[in-house]
Amino acid sequence: MRNIDYSNYFWQDEEIRLRAIQPEDWESHYINRFDTPARRLLECAVELPPTFAEAKSFIERFSDFSSNRLMFTIENLDGENVGGINLNSIDERNGTFSIGIQIDRDNRGKGYGTRAINILLKYAFFERRLNKFNNFVLEGNEASAAMLRKVGCVQEGVRRQVYYTNGRYYDSILFGLTKDEYVERLQL
Numbered sequence: 001m002r003n004i005d006y007s008n009y010f011w012q013d014e015e016i017r018l019r020a021i022q023p024e025d026w027e028s029h030y031i032n033r034f035d036t037p038a039r040r041l042l043e044c045a046v047e048l049p050p051t052f053a054e055a056k057s058f059i060e061r062f063s064d065f066s067s068n069r070l071m072f073t074i075e076n077l078d079g080e081n082v083g084g085i086n087l088n089s090i091d092e093r094n095g096t097f098s099i100g101i102q103i104d105r106d107n108r109g110k111g112y113g114t115r116a117i118n119i120l121l122k123y124a125f126f127e128r129r130l131n132k133f134n135n136f137v138l139e140g141n142e143a144s145a146a147m148l149r150k151v152g153c154v155q156e157g158v159r160r161q162v163y164y165t166n167g168r169y170y171d172s173i174l175f176g177l178t179k180d181e182y183v184e185r186l187q188l
Contacts, residue, residue, distance in 0.1 A: 018072040030055035044163040082107040095131035125179040139171040152185040
């Protein structure tokens with residue numbers, strides 16, 4: 001295949017690129033399922049042991065952008081897979097959406113998540129005409145809460161003791177960001 005010129009590509013910034021998930025991404029999905037603390041924060045539960053079949057099925061199910069959950073692989077500009085992100089819970093009528101993200105353990109703390117969320121926010125707000133980003137983090141997930149605040153989200157509330165895992169009930173910390181708030185932040 002010819003070399004791709006990414007200089008005018010919407011789905012990247014100075015450090016990362018979002019791309020469609022590909023069949024070979026099943027292995028990263030499988031390996032990430034062994035990071036129980038991160039998966040517990042993401043899924044609010046302990047998942048059953050991972051299988052090759054589940055990982056391959058997951059990748060196949062979301063590889064063509066045909067569902068209400070748009071899945072992407074996050075890669076650095078060297079082409080290395082550093083995580084995954086998705087646009088989900090899209091409600092066209094009310095203009096709301098959410099984003100799910102997981103950065104691979106070895107790549108956390110490098111700003112990749114914040115960069116990837118900003119790319120999806122621009123897409124959701126300026127291409128899809130969506131108006132409100134709603135998300136939540138599990139109580140104790142300070143890294144994700146900080147990342148949401150970094151992109152401009154404000155804490156809108158707390159749903160008390162709604163998730164049971166690790167022998168206790170946890171709060172759900174609610175965050176939100178409107179398109180107007182995002183635009184104002186870009187102009188600063």
